[in-house]
Amino acid sequence: MSAESTAAEIVLDHVTKRYGNSARPAIDDLSLTIPAGEICVLIGPSGGGKTTAMKMINRLITITDGDITIDGTSVRSLELTELRRGIGYVIQQIGLFPHMTVEDNIGTVPRLLGWEKKRIRNRAQELLELVGLDPGEHAKRYPSQLSGGQRQRVGLARAMAADPPLMLMDEPFGAIDPITRERLQNDFLRLHRELRKTVVFVTHDIDEAIKMGDRICILREGGVRAQYDTPEAILAAPADEFVAQFVGADRGLKRLSLRRLDEVELLPVPADDSAGTPACPSKTTLRDALSIMLTEGSTGVVVLGQEGAPTGYMTFEVVSRLLSESEGERVT
Amino acid sequence: MTAAAALFAQDGPVIPDFGRGDDCIRENGKFCLNWFLDEFTDRFWPRVVEHIELTVIAIAVGFVIAFTAALIAYRYARFELPFANVSALFYTIPSIAFFQIMVPITGIGWLTVEIALVSYTLLILFRNTLTGLREVPTEAKEAAEGMGLTRRQSLMQIELPLAAPAIVAGIRVATVTTISLATVGAFITPLGLGAPIFSAIQTGANTEFVAASLLAIALALIADVAIVMVQRALTPWSRARSPAT
Numbered sequence: 001m002s003a004e005s006t007a008a009e010i011v012l013d014h015v016t017k018r019y020g021n022s023a024r025p026a027i028d029d030l031s032l033t034i035p036a037g038e039i040c041v042l043i044g045p046s047g048g049g050k051t052t053a054m055k056m057i058n059r060l061i062t063i064t065d066g067d068i069t070i071d072g073t074s075v076r077s078l079e080l081t082e083l084r085r086g087i088g089y090v091i092q093q094i095g096l097f098p099h100m101t102v103e104d105n106i107g108t109v110p111r112l113l114g115w116e117k118k119r120i121r122n123r124a125q126e127l128l129e130l131v132g133l134d135p136g137e138h139a140k141r142y143p144s145q146l147s148g149g150q151r152q153r154v155g156l157a158r159a160m161a162a163d164p165p166l167m168l169m170d171e172p173f174g175a176i177d178p179i180t181r182e183r184l185q186n187d188f189l190r191l192h193r194e195l196r197k198t199v200v201f202v203t204h205d206i207d208e209a210i211k212m213g214d215r216i217c218i219l220r221e222g223g224v225r226a227q228y229d230t231p232e233a234i235l236a237a238p239a240d241e242f243v244a245q246f247v248g249a250d251r252g253l254k255r256l257s258l259r260r261l262d263e264v265e266l267l268p269v270p271a272d273d274s275a276g277t278p279a280c281p282s283k284t285t286l287r288d289a290l291s292i293m294l295t296e297g298s299t300g301v302v303v304l305g306q307e308g309a310p311t312g313y314m315t316f317e318v319v320s321r322l323l324s325e326s327e328g329e330r331v332t
Numbered sequence: 333m334t335a336a337a338a339l340f341a342q343d344g345p346v347i348p349d350f351g352r353g354d355d356c357i358r359e360n361g362k363f364c365l366n367w368f369l370d371e372f373t374d375r376f377w378p379r380v381v382e383h384i385e386l387t388v389i390a391i392a393v394g395f396v397i398a399f400t401a402a403l404i405a406y407r408y409a410r411f412e413l414p415f416a417n418v419s420a421l422f423y424t425i426p427s428i429a430f431f432q433i434m435v436p437i438t439g440i441g442w443l444t445v446e447i448a449l450v451s452y453t454l455l456i457l458f459r460n461t462l463t464g465l466r467e468v469p470t471e472a473k474e475a476a477e478g479m480g481l482t483r484r485q486s487l488m489q490i491e492l493p494l495a496a497p498a499i500v501a502g503i504r505v506a507t508v509t510t511i512s513l514a515t516v517g518a519f520i521t522p523l524g525l526g527a528p529i530f531s532a533i534q535t536g537a538n539t540e541f542v543a544a545s546l547l548a549i550a551l552a553l554i555a556d557v558a559i560v561m562v563q564r565a566l567t568p569w570s571r572a573r574s575p576a577t
Contacts, residue, residue, distance in 0.1 A: 060478060084480030095475025099493045099569045109479055142572040
């Protein structure tokens with residue numbers, strides 16, 4: 001990366017949105033603190049106001065009451081265009097400009113900021129590589145010449161063009177086939193580990209929320225905050241019946257998918273390691289390991305280290321011990 | 333010497349002054365190429381130029397009016413209906429009647445013809461511009477707004493370029509229509525290719541009639557092709573359609 005990218009802390013301070021004279025607000029007294037560099041997922045049923053909450057940050061929707069600050073600066077105190085040019089914005093339909101090449105699309109905000117042409121071109125090349133596209137092949141193409149996944153990558157590159165400290169992503173992978181979606185999710189997480197921008201991510205898919213979020217904010221109907229915590233903590237201890245239902249009855253399994261075998265304390269490999277016991281690599285998630293046990297009809301699974309040598313042994317007891325841990329003991 | 337003057341300059345059968353004609357023209361053949369070629373520079377070319385002038389001015393003025401109206405209607409929807417109705421009203425008036433109605437107001441001259449021609453371009457130019465703007469993908473507009481383009485920047489950099497194919501398509505139809513309609517303007521005043529057509533109708537000069545008509549058709553076809561080429565040059569993106577594999 002060229003410039004050292006900085007991340008911003010976002011605070012929603014008793015934010016309320018009311019449309020017209022309607023009795024029920026769309027967002028009701030919502031407070032959130034999103035630490036700099038984290039991915040915060042907003043999720044909830046339709047009518048929960050997750051997109052509304054996000055759009056109040058870049059003031060596509062005006063705040064009725066309360067305030068939102070970015071690194072301590074109220075979004076209301078900034079010039080509208082200045083505020084928005086400082087925030088990366090990705091939407092589900094991507095919204096690439098069909099009449100501009102990939103390169104020109106990416107250069108949109110830098111152009112508005114008055115960068116030199118050469119700098120914009122270099123930045124576009126750099127970003128295309130970053131999102132996994134070949135600049136030589138794709139820079140001069142029009143959006144209609146790209147696949148859905150490639151378009152979303154360009155949308156991502158465009159949002160990052162001016163290296164904003166905050167990115168808003170509104171169901172960015174919603175309209176993409178499952179295989180491509182998973183690849184984009186993984187690539188985005190890898191990118192995020194490098195760049196550490198603050199990200200507000202809206203989705204309606206709880207699995208995506210658990211996968212992507214450092215924190216998840218679950219909104220219930222009427223824009224009320226139901227729970228705001230790490231995925232681990234929400235799955236371990238849903239705040240109420242609504243959250244429990246929302247995350248699903250399989251929340252224990254979902255929780256297991258958050259951890260890999262090499263992150264937990266395992267049992268020693270039994271000496272009488274009979275040939276029938278299944279084995280799996282230590283990068284496997286607990287959920288997948290459990291699935292292997294169930295499929296193979298075994299009571300345990302041998303965990304293999306990097307060289308393929310057994311390093312531990314997982315059983316049902318290990319799983320139930322981990323699931324009974326209180327959520328406070330582990331911070332992801 | 334105009335055709336009308338030629339008509340009065342002689343008596344006897346109605347064979348106008350065709351100068352040094354060969355057999356074909358003396359016998360009023362269907363189309364005498366030699367005569368046409370001889371007469372092209374003096375008799376027809378000035379009419380072609382006039383015709384182009386009439387058309388270009390009509391399209392330019394019509395576009396400025398219709399485009400402005402469309403921008404206003406795009407921003408403030410309540411203006412759409414009145415603008416559309418007025419331009420549709422103009423469009424429905426029979427052209428000959430329109431020319432006749434205008435004469436007491438603007439006199440016999442090019443202005444009368446021009447006003448009528450302009451009024452006929454308004455409907456198609458207004459409609460196409462407004463439709464083109466309205467059909468800009470919502471997500472492109474939303475992305476533009478979210479990235480911090482001002483309304484003006486969004487209009488100039490995103491919405492108008494994306495509406496360009498529809499706008500140019502409107503200009504294309506309006507131009508071809510105007511070239512055709514402008515011949516009727518000679519009913520008021522001898523201007524453009526309508527002048528030789530009208531005079532030939534009165535004198536029965538076949539070659540003049542056919543030549544002027546063919547020139548008007550050729551002009552329309554050339555204009556049509558030229559506008560398509562300009563459109564392609566302006567909107568390379570609209571033809572880029574080969575999704576990557």
